[in-house]
Amino acid sequence: MTENDYKSIGARLKVLAHPERLRILDALRREPECVCHLEALLGKPQPYVSQQLRLLREAGVICDEKQGQNVFYRVCDAQVLAWLDVMLGPVNAVRGRQGRHEPVAECNCPKCAPVILSLAA
Numbered sequence: 001m002t003e004n005d006y007k008s009i010g011a012r013l014k015v016l017a018h019p020e021r022l023r024i025l026d027a028l029r030r031e032p033e034c035v036c037h038l039e040a041l042l043g044k045p046q047p048y049v050s051q052q053l054r055l056l057r058e059a060g061v062i063c064d065e066k067q068g069q070n071v072f073y074r075v076c077d078a079q080v081l082a083w084l085d086v087m088l089g090p091v092n093a094v095r096g097r098q099g100r101h102e103p104v105a106e107c108n109c110p111k112c113a114p115v116i117l118s119l120a121a
C-alpha cells in the first residue's frame, strides 16, 4: 500500500458513506439504471439525484453509458463492487449480477415500463 492507495480508498469510502448514495449503488450493482429510475426509487427530485450521481462519477465509482434516448449508470469500480457485497450482502449468489433489476411502481423508465414506452413509439 502506498500513500496514494490510502488516499484513493479514503476518498471512495467518503463518497460511499451516505445513505442515499448507498441506495443508488445498491440498485446499480444489480443492473445499469437510468436517472429517472433512480428518481422513482429514491422519491427525490432529479437535481438531487443528479448531484449524487455526479459525486459518484467524479469519484470514479460509477460510469455512464448512452443507450438511445437514455443514459444508464453502472458501478465500474471493481473494488467498490466487492465492498458493496460485504456491506450490503451479496446479490450475485443465485442468478449473477445481471437480470436483478428491481422494478419500482410508478416508474416510467425503459426497464420498468417497456410496454408504455413501446405503445408511445
Ligand SMILES: [Zn+2]
Pocket (backbone or CB within 6 Å): 036, 037, 040, 103, 104, 107, 108, 109, 110, 111, 112, 113
Ligand atoms: Zn424504473
